Amino acid sequence: MTAPVFATPEDAEAAFYRAFENTDLDAMMDVWSPDDPGIVCIHPGGARLRGPEAIRKAWKQIFEGGMPLTFRLSDYSIVGRPGMRIHNVREEIRLRGKDAIAAVVLATNVFIERPGIGWRLWMHHGSNPVAGPDTAGDDDDSRPTLH
């Protein structure tokens, strides 16, 4: 099967969260920059996963955990240059079919454009704000830590 060509960073990001919601491992890996040993994935509270093998292995474990999730994204901060785009976004995560927020994650998604294959994910860095869902959005309620 031919991997899809994402025409924009938005297309690649939508495919990322769709694959996550569908726990579709092949679709998930199709979103990443292929054959690229530098790609990085950091799940909230997790170590750094680098390269396609380590990243695929972790998604496989997560998807086999079998918890179907839905994502609502908000509060985008965006910066870009030709061929590269950064999205920092607030993920509101729910168990599928539930109203309650299961988790809030702050995610940095880095997209790069590669010749012939369009936009792909180069990095996903997620973290859990300690403050909890209500204050996880922005600014004033933050409590900086040691670092």
Added chain:
Amino acid sequence: MTAPVFATPEDAEAAFYRAFENTDLDAMMDVWSPDDPGIVCIHPGGARLRGPEAIRKAWKQIFEGGMPLTFRLSDYSIVGRPGMRIHNVREEIRLRGKDAIAAVVLATNVFIERPGIGWRLWMHHGSNPVAGPDTAGDDDDSRPTLH
């Protein structure tokens, strides 16, 4: 005083950690992309701080905490395009004068080049790997979480 012009992302990053080690608030803010409401800083376990005011306020609090730290950086993953550079890096943090590692942080640093003022920091996103210092580097020891 005129803000410095950083000729490379490396220069800006070195200035960031130097300002952090020196708890120098003005030097810290000189590293960031100025007059830019979109800049983002996420301290490990913290909420998202967006814009110069919120970011400055948090650094002021951290620096007033008065804990002098030293940083050792390693395990760079780097990607760039003209005018933009991403560094994902492992920060080994020590209290000044101590040998023991106080904390390990995985940091994503996003740098952009701005006309006339050189390279500046657009985002700093830090997270604590739950696994702890020994396994915080890379890959195999990671335990992916819910997300």
